Amino acid sequence: MPMSKTVQELNRELADKLAEDGRNNPHHVYAGKFVGIANGQVVVVADNLNEMVSRLRQVEPNPTRTFGVEVGRDYSVVEEIWKVS
Amino acid sequence: MPRAVWPVSRGRPIIEVVLSVAPGGRPVPRQLIADTGAGTLPSGIELLLDEQDCLTCGGTPMQPIVLGGAYVGSYPTYAIQVGIPALAFNQPVIVVGLPTPPTGFDGIACFRFLNRFIYGNFGKSTEFGLEL
Numbered sequence: 001m002p003m004s005k006t007v008q009e010l011n012r013e014l015a016d017k018l019a020e021d022g023r024n025n026p027h028h029v030y031a032g033k034f035v036g037i038a039n040g041q042v043v044v045v046a047d048n049l050n051e052m053v054s055r056l057r058q059v060e061p062n063p064t065r066t067f068g069v070e071v072g073r074d075y076s077v078v079e080e081i082w083k084v085s
Numbered sequence: 086m087p088r089a090v091w092p093v094s095r096g097r098p099i100i101e102v103v104l105s106v107a108p109g110g111r112p113v114p115r116q117l118i119a120d121t122g123a124g125t126l127p128s129g130i131e132l133l134l135d136e137q138d139c140l141t142c143g144g145t146p147m148q149p150i151v152l153g154g155a156y157v158g159s160y161p162t163y164a165i166q167v168g169i170p171a172l173a174f175n176q177p178v179i180v181v182g183l184p185t186p187p188t189g190f191d192g193i194a195c196f197r198f199l200n201r202f203i204y205g206n207f208g209k210s211t212e213f214g215l216e217l
Contacts, residue, residue, distance in 0.1 A: 079151065
């Protein structure tokens with residue numbers, strides 16, 4: 001019998017799906033938006049990070065039960081950080 | 086225009102940001118290497134910090150990101166409230182959570198973050214600063 005998923009897993013799965021859908025469809029309804037997820041559901045759609053964080057915190061004060069994604073951003077792009085010796 | 090300057094540390098330009106530790110909001114200063122070569126302007130990331138700082142500050146988890154170079158692989162990111170009091174700057178930014186920050190520093194300020202401001206030594210070779 002499969003174990004039930006945690007809130008973090010549900011949030012992450014939904015964020016992955018939104019990110020993938022946004023990558024494949026530039027006209028996605030959330031394209032270019034910051035989407036806030038809480039307890040496995042989309043609860044905030046914002047134009048910028050500041051607005052998303054603020055409204056998400058009002059809906060769910062516990063950050064471990066939340067997740068955010070910028071729909072349309074390609075998260076597979078490698079960001080280079082030079083070595084600090 | 087307001088300006089914040091810091092002395093070069095270990096031969097490197099640095100900036101100092103203030104994090105708010107949840108839930109009381111106690112300010113915690115962090116010294117970051119100012120690295121215009123870290124990340125790009127279109128990249129979503131602005132700072133790299135110890136992941137423990139990200140968690141202690143009650144950061145909102147965001148999609149993980151892939152790094153190359155000094156740090157290789159997938160790393161978690163968080164939206165964290167970051168302040169620079171001298172500039173009256175206080176906003177959430179996207180921060181990469183590192184298992185180990187660079188030796189001697191608390192993290193790295195990437196090009197995208199530095200480029201929010203006018204940055205440079207403002208004519209003093211032993212300082213680095215930001216100006217709004």
